[in-house]
Amino acid sequence: MATNKTTILIVEDEPSIVELVSYTLKEAGWNPIAVHTATEAWDFIHRRMPHLILLDWMLPDQTGLRLLGRIRADRQFNELPIIMLTAKSMEEDKIAGLDHGADDYITKPFSPRELTARVNALLRRKTPEHSQSLMSAGGVQLDPISCSVSLDQQKIEIGHAEFKLLKFFLAHPDRVFSRSQLLDKVWGDHVVIEERTVDVHVLRLRKALKEAEHLIKTVRSVGYMLSEK
Ligand code: CA
Numbered sequence: 001m002a003t004n005k006t007t008i009l010i011v012e013d014e015p016s017i018v019e020l021v022s023y024t025l026k027e028a029g030w031n032p033i034a035v036h037t038a039t040e041a042w043d044f045i046h047r048r049m050p051h052l053i054l055l056d057w058m059l060p061d062q063t064g065l066r067l068l069g070r071i072r073a074d075r076q077f078n079e080l081p082i083i084m085l086t087a088k089s090m091e092e093d094k095i096a097g098l099d100h101g102a103d104d105y106i107t108k109p110f111s112p113r114e115l116t117a118r119v120n121a122l123l124r125r126k127t128p129e130h131s132q133s134l135m136s137a138g139g140v141q142l143d144p145i146s147c148s149v150s151l152d153q154q155k156i157e158i159g160h161a162e163f164k165l166l167k168f169f170l171a172h173p174d175r176v177f178s179r180s181q182l183l184d185k186v187w188g189d190h191v192v193i194e195e196r197t198v199d200v201h202v203l204r205l206r207k208a209l210k211e212a213e214h215l216i217k218t219v220r221s222v223g224y225m226l227s228e229k
Helices: 015-027 038-047 064-073 091-099 112-126 160-171 179-187 195-215
Strands: 007-011 031-035 052-056 082-086 104-107 135-137 140-143 148-151 154-156 216-219 223-226
Touching (some): 007 038, 015 031, 015 112, 031 038, 052 112, 064 091, 082 091, 082 112, 091 104, 140 195, 154 195, 160 179, 160 195, 179 223, 195 216
Parallel strands (some): 007 031, 007 052, 082 104
Antiparallel strands (some): 135 140, 148 154, 216 223
């Protein structure tokens, strides 16, 4: 069973960098997984979709740039956030990376703080439900690091699925999502559950939110949204 944490795939062959990056990401509350070649990375993402990839430029079997091109050419990986790691500080290399679809790049050597900041910034931009920032709406506050939710500063009990659902809603306020979109975005595309299950979890989420239950709106014949209005 996949972990609840945000998975970050590190594609890098240099052991000392893998160690530093893994340690830094783990400390920040993410779930890092490292592979050492482009081939392993390609296999990995077909088995399990990471939430972000840190991709080194120089890999033993093919360049990170080439892998980046392959990933972006595949529709299912279009939106996957990717940061290139590069020892090259040449302007044309940075441009080549961005042209091939990298979202950002980090030049080696980098500090743990810079790495964390860049990863967080990209996650916040592309998939805000995976960033580690505090989120709130109408007296409800969610802390992704401690995995806790409070209402008017009082901690509330919430199930695992409801936590993920609330986090997703808080990351995308005032946007309506269909049941199948919620299944896909919150439970992930490898999970087979019925759309009715979404209703069950929404019901439980509202119950957990008590007085703030009105935040989760039913949009008739479409789906659900979070809104303070
Ligand atoms: Ca390398």
